[in-house]
Amino acid sequence: MKAWCGRLMHLPNDLKEMGVILSRVNKSCRTSSREHVNTTHTVSSISDREINSTTDSDHSSILPVLNKILYEPEELLVPALPEKAQVERGYITPQQVYNLLNAEEAHPALYDPYYILILDCRCADRYKENHVVTARAAVTIIHPELGCLISCIELQKYTIILLYAEEGCSPVGSVKAKADSPDLQRCFFQLSDLGMDPVILLGGFSAFSSMYPFLCTPRMVLLEPERHSLTIYPSEILEGALYQGSVSQASDYCIIKNLHITHVVNATANSPDAFPNTVSYLRLRLSDDAQQDLVEALPLASRFIKAALKAEPAGRVLVHCSMGRSRSSALTLAFLMEHRCWSLLHALRWLKERRACSAPNLNFLSQLLTYEEQLFGTRLTSLDDIRR
Template identity: 65%
Template sequence: NKHSTHKGKGRKPEKTVFVKHDVLLHTCGSLHPTEPLAVAVVFFLTRKIKAGRCRTAPLNVSRHVWEPQHNIPYRLSNGTNKGSDYQSGIKPVISIVTPLSQGSAVQNDTAVLVPSVPERPVVRGGYVTAQQVYNFLNAEAGEPALHNPDYILILDCRSTERYKQSHMVTARVSLTVLHPELGCLITRSQLQEYSIILLYGEEGDRADEGFTPALQRIPVAYHGSSRESAGDTPTLQRCFFQLSSLGMDPVVLQGGYAAFSRLYPFLCTPTMILLESERRALTIYPSEILEGALYQGSARQASDYRIIKNLHITHVLNATAECPDAFPSTLRYLHLRLNDDTHQDVAEIFPAATRFITQALRAEGGRVLVHCSLGRSRSSALTLAFLMEHRHWTLRHAYQWLKERRACAAPNDGFLRQLLSYEERLFGKKLTDLQDIRV
């Protein structure tokens, strides 16, 4: 018996109990979280631990798994019932988490993660990816971007016939703004109202072949057909030069319309959106955090079956205490009843949330939507915890990644402090300063 050193010579325990540590963040060989021990031994060791006299020093890194208990309800729905399978309690006990696909934070009692730097997609200068455009369109910092006519100007530089067949939602035919002979058909001040001016052709390897916007930003005088070669210049390049000559800073969709429509066909339409009422009727989608895998949004989006279907969501992490699971009979849920309060304890839930997302993404075709009420604070805390553990990113890198994809993400100060502590638990030391990420 590995606990014989604690029992004394000739003493036989009269009674055993099932014990757990009274002191969180402590584990040692003397007192295992789930080891049956004599009552007297439990009292003896617990006093030593509380007094700080345990011969085995507490670990710098400890992990938690979840054991259903009572009083603090949560629900794990597997998508095969009506959501009646309530389990109760998410009280943590000290344990080691099963290794993740990219390595577990704790492979043994002393291991810590080695931080890594996010790998960015390769994007040529002056270009943006289809995922970036998707998140631009669905940005919700204040008024939803799609509902704001002055946020983004999208110019379809393909033929009019191709535009009529299908185009990006809210896009305009380039000829209606930039004519090859008449020049720019709207004023410079109107152009300056837009936060983003986006151009796209048919395919990246055709419409913009050999064209590098970053190398073409030169102050040239370009007025319609003033260049003899204007008629021979591809439409996308001509539009780019016209806008640049007016002092604008347009960007080009990498891969063209083909790349975007393949990934986001639900944001493409043959209809031309002109009226404000038509804009406000457009659906705002959750932000895409990991391409084709992880999304973050609001409770309203999580309850819109069209969004769930179009994004092929299979798992939902509900981080609210106030919003029910919308589709428990068809989707798998983890419902963590959290309040958006600086005193809400979320650190003990991070491992469970991370494990749920990881297991979902391991499944074939698995896609996860993490949501709270507005998709800003509680959901952001859980997404950040996942990125830190699963991708081995520091809080600073994870926060930067999230903000680039969801500008409205803003975990409250209490959550940020707990994320800082979680970072120290994962990596064995503090790597991020709160001032580096405070909004």
């Protein structure tokens, strides 16, 4: 067992199988906003009719009872399992790479120079023209003929080693893969022979740059001060549709523009809506504490997100609180449960695979368990399951 495998981190199941470490995170670094404020919600830049717009198949309703809002679905949901993309062993998807590059806990993981080693296995001219942010030309690390140019001990310091060619999705080691990207295949097996566990970007640079051009650059970004100048984006929960992050990310117009965000759920207690003239907001004034009641917020946020994603043209939604960990996670989970028909356990696993720092507080988890029972007519998840 390699020494670096013992670090504290959250791992997607498919990455665990390849021995890849998702991120260096320390659970003790988690912090939460504890301000006590008015917990009523307001809505900006969107009407009640727009919030409550539904399709014919949506039978949900929000009924006022004893000065509270009680969610009572007219038809109980049938539990479903998340469908995961079938990815060849040894590869990870562009979305997974996006979330790896933007992973954060106490601070962005990318600020650590030994978090991820990205090797561009294309020709030098293509690398100089444009490459994934923080990538190095593979020839500077692994020489096609001479082998490793840096020590194996140095390589072992990296949490993740990612390789990419221009394109590529054939099984590692196959005749087609060797023909399509011989330099990448050579590099992959050289690293493997040294005891590393490299992974390959599915679809190569072509696929990644078409989806995330703002995470590609002609500049070489290697040193720690240079890394601290990088923009860290919200986590992508549903590809090209639903994102979760912090108030600082929601206040960065560059992020809003690059991700094509059209709708924002603001779950902070005090932070104002940053771009009310260009983005539609659902304003929920929530506190991250043991007294906060989510009985109104969960179905309201869920409906708002659904309406945005079902619009013509389809919108893109960012859910945020102060740090993007507790309040925003509770709202995201409610949406995944109601509109993907996932149990709380499956929704939480899905979320943590894409945003490892997500951590709804115990009060929110308890209310989500109640919400699950309201949606499905029975409790599908136990508190012990989701506290592990």
